[in-house]
Each structure stands twice: as C-alpha cells, then as structure tokens.
Amino acid sequence: MHRLTTPFVCAFVLIALALVPLTGDKFFIYLGAEIIIFALFALSFNLLLGYGGMLSFGHAAYFAIGAYTCAIFLTTLELPFLVAFLGAVGFSAVGAAIIGYFCVKLTEVYFAMLTLAFGQLVWAIAFKWVGVTGGDTGFIGVAVPEMLKAPATFYYFALIIVTLCVGVIWIIVNSAFGYTLQATRENRNRAEFIGVNVRLVQHVTFVIAGTFAGVAGALFTLFNHSVFVESAWWSASAEVLIMTILGGVGSFFGPLVGAATLIILDRITTEFTVYWPTVLGIILLIVLFFFPEGLMGVFKKKKGGRS
C-alpha cells in the first residue's frame, strides 16, 4: 500500500505545486517559494537527525554559508550565476566537511554542543566581517540574474532545483549507504562490530546534509535578494529542528510537511494575533504529546502501516 501510494502522492503534490504560479497570485507564489526552500533545508537536517540520529544545533551555519557565498560571488565578485550557485554549494560542502570532521568525533549532547559552537562561530564571522558580509545591517541588493527576478520564474527554478535535491536525497537514504547510516543510528557498537566505519559514515552524512542546506541558503538569497546574519543565528537552527519534529523525524517526507505547516502557521498567527509564540507553543505541545511521530505519524497510524 505504502509503496504504491507514495509515488502517487508525490506526483500529486508536485503537480499541485507546479500549478501555484498559474493562479497569478503573488502571495501564493511567494509563500510557495519560501515553503519549497525551507522544505529542502528541513529535509537536509533530517538526514542528520532522522537518519543519522545526530542532533545538530548549528545546521543554519551551512544555510548561511550557502547564502552568503551566493550573494558575495554574484554581487561583490560579479561572477556568472552558475559559478555563484555552484560556489555556494561547494563552500557549504567544504564548511560542513571541516566542521563535521571535528563534530563526529563526539556523540550525543557533546556532538550537539559542538555543532552549536561552530554554528555560532559562523554567525560571529558573518557579524564581524562587515566589509564582506555587511555585518548586522545585512547584505542587501544581491545582483540576482534578470531571468530569476520575476517571482513565477524564480518559483519554477526553485521547484526544479529542490525536486532534484529531494530525489537525490531519496536515493541516498534508500541506498546501501542510507541503510548503513540508519544502522549506526540504531546501534553504533553493533555497526562498528560488523565493520562499519561509523565516523566516516557520519562525516559523509554531515557533509551531504550541509551541502543541501547550502543549496537552500543559496536559493533563499536569490529569493530575497538579501542575506542577514540572523540566518546563521542558533534560533534559525532551532527553527529547522521544530519543522522536522513537527512533520515527523521518522519519515522521509515529514520535514517537508513540517516546513510547510510551520510557515503557514506563522503567517496565519502573525496576521491575526501578536501572541503567535503562544499559539505556536501550544501547537508544538499538542504535537509532542499526542503525535510523537509528528504530523506524518498521523497518516501512518491511520493506515496501520509501518514506515
């Protein structure tokens, strides 16, 4: 049942998303683009948390590295778009490789603390390196290519990139590597015992997750035409954690649903009440208490299936 419905639902959602710009309503295009970008960010995060069992508090660092690299390459260095985009991907991969090298040496709460520390370090660099990043006033006026300036064009661009990325991530988690990664999550010692190089597997996962976060960051720059240091602050990492938990850590598509839900909730509550943190807090409480597997857990239970 599950194997059959998944491609069907995916196709349905993809078609629905592709139809959004046809409504001609800018609001939906903007909202859709933001959801698509954050969906990728959350999905990359879930590679670490959901599949690798690694709780990172600094995942926003790679999002920010991608975002700033794209902005600086395009605007300050005036490089061609393709170079800037690939540069953003490359730099976030390198950033994740360096930081990940140190982080995977630790486990559990020590791992989490180290990722937080590195995340804050990236923030501090963005904050202090005023001449390059614009410091706390932000990097604005990014030289986005003319063809991506129209909201609908950008939307399709983001949709295609993110769909490709989601496909690649799907392949990764369903490959031998993906299963090995899950084995390290389930029982590190046993995995080591059967000859798995746990640290290497975790390090590679860290780099993959960071790279996809960087892609999301670069897309976010192109979407907003600006980057701000807040995107590297620890609360941005917490936000992606909330998205993932809300949607469901144990499911591949959970983070996508979580990202969409959180963004839509944020918009609705901000519009109607200034007490949006309270509303969000209550919803999270309900989810954590009654749907520990997140929103996707609801679907699973109804079907009585397994993941």
Added chain:
Amino acid sequence: MRTTNILSAGVIGAASVLSAGAASAADDEIRIGALYATSGACLIFGELALKGHEILVDRINAEGGLNGKKLVTYHRDSKCNPGEATAAARDLIAKDGVHFLVGGISSSEGQAISEVAKQEGVIYIASIPKTTEMTDEEHFHQHVFRAAANTNTEGKSAAVIADKLGLDKICTMLLDYSYGYGLDEAFREHLAEIRPEAEIVEAAWPKFGTTDYTPFITKLMGADCDGVFSNIWGGIFPTFAKQAKPFGFFDRFQYISAGEVGAPVVAEQMGDDMPSGIWTNTYEAFYYSPNPEHEAFVAELREVLGTEHTPSWPSTGYIAAQWLAEAVKAAGTDETDAVIAALKGLTITTPIGEQTMRASDHQANRGQFWGQMGESTLEGYPYKMLKNIEYVPADGLMD
C-alpha cells in the same frame, strides 16, 4: 487514495484560510502596511510607534480621509528580524494589496523592507532605522524614504555638543555593531572639522548585548580624557549606568550619549538611578513645546494612552505616517509615481517642527533634541528630565 484526499483537503483548507480577507480590492481605500515589531525585545518600541501611526490615521479618517479615500492600516509584526520583515512586507503587498509601507525598527529590518519596496515598486517610509547605508549611493532607490534621523546626523550632532562643552580629550565607548561604527565615523569626522584641536584618546567597544561593562568602565577611568561619547542606548542604559555610578564615572566625565537615553520613558524607568548632568538625546519630549502641533499631538497621545507623561516613541510612527498623508494630499492622488514626486523636497509641519524631505537622497532633515539630565521642575513629574533642551538642526550635518 485516502491520504490523497486528506492532503488535498488540507491544501484547499489552508488555501482558503490564507486567502480569506485577501485583497478585497476596494478602490475607495488607501492601504498602508505598517511593519512594527509587537513581540520580543522590540515590543516596547514597536507598540508605541504603531500607536503614533494609529493616532494620525484615525484623525485623518475622522476628518474625512485623504482625497475622499479612507486610510486603512494593515499591521504585521516584523518581529525585529529582517527575514520576518521581508516575508511580512511581501505579504502586505501581495495579500493585503497595500499601497505603501511604513515602519521598521532595527537597521537590518529597514534594509530588508527597503529591498522589498525596491523589488515591488512600493513606497517605503522608514520611521526608525538609522543606518546611513539605506540611503547611500549603493543602496538608494526611488522608493525608499526616511523620516528618521540617520547615524550621520546623530553622530555629528553629538560632535556639536562636544564642541559646545569644550572637550579636547575624548574617549568613545560605542557598542560593537553597525550602529556604533556609523556613529563613530560621523562623530570623528565632524569633530575634526569643527574642533580640530580635539582628539580621541581612547576607544572602548563593548559587545552589543553585553551585561558586564566593568572592564570598559575601568579602562576609561584610567584614560586621560575629559569627555565620553557613547551610544549605550535607552533600553540597555540602566544596566550600564548602575555599574558605572559606583566608579564615579558620570562625575569624572562629561558624558554624551546618543541612543535616546533622554527619552521620558527611560527617565521614568530609572528614577533616581538616572545620572544627573549627562548630555543625551531623544526623539521628542512632551515637556518641550516647539509648536502647537506638538501640543496637540501630546494631548491626543495622553488621551489615547491614558497617561500623563507621554513616551517619545509614538512620534516616530506618527511622523512617518504624516509624510505619507501630506504627500498623498499634495499629489492629489495615491498613485505611486505621483506620491514619490510629491515627497521629493516636500516640507511639512510635524509635532517636532518643520521637516523637509531632501529630493537628492530621500532623507528628511530630521535633527536631534539634545539636553542635559536634571531634576524635574514639572509638577506631577517626579523623574529626571532633559534641561536646556535644544534642537540641533540637521541641515548642515547631513552630507
């Protein structure tokens, strides 16, 4: 199949909730998008600025609106975060169909909203953000206007005060973020011009968000200067003042503080802890009366807030909205290009006096109220107040 049904129901449900109330595109309305943070750390400023905005809008509507149209405000909490401000500004334009944007608190919020205004071709009037970057050559665009003073005017007017006090050896103690750098540059530049014999002998840069200022206080106490220029602003000044007082810091130096430390709310909050004799600025003070508009504004504010001593922040929202209203009136239409043309070089009478919007860089010639903190001489006002207030005009300080 069931999943699909649930999903599609969800999508349709969310879409209908989101589009509810969307663009009931009435042409008899002038819609203004107000972006003031009404949660988090900026709540106290955002709420008051919004209050000022509402006072003006309500009054205009009571008088029959503008060009026969009613003003309608759509407020979004910008959360003091540029990313949120970007999303909120876009929502206001795309969903609520606003014709104008006003607001922003921090400089990064201002930059973020300005970028959206540029992309969408909507006029944005910055009411509070002070960074000069917003209107510098690189980032200036036709749709951004600023009602607030900028760091250039604020820093240079502080140099005017330093010159007036005859300070020759000056220390600076500026917060280590862009607001501090902006002030530092303007202050040094103007001081060199008007008082070449003065020198900056020491500079301390406390981190923004620091809670222990002791190392910086002792550093300056040991420095050979007769005055200190600082920007430890209103909301965080009480912490610093409490730590500096036991050292006799404020007795030792002539202290010149930017960042609205002279605002009545800060004086009220600090009570006896507010050091006497320091020089500082404010957006406006209810006990200082430059004109009848000011008195009318203060009276209205008293009534709306139900308080005798009115805060200074509502003036920021009020004046930003006033620019918009006067420009729409002058243009005779709310059409964007006509309003831009009307705003260029426009002179209006605000509660803080006459203001002109420069045509060249869309910066209002907003000056600074400077004064010296002293005991209250007002009946029923038991807190310290600004004495010898003077308005340092911006005209000679803007370039």
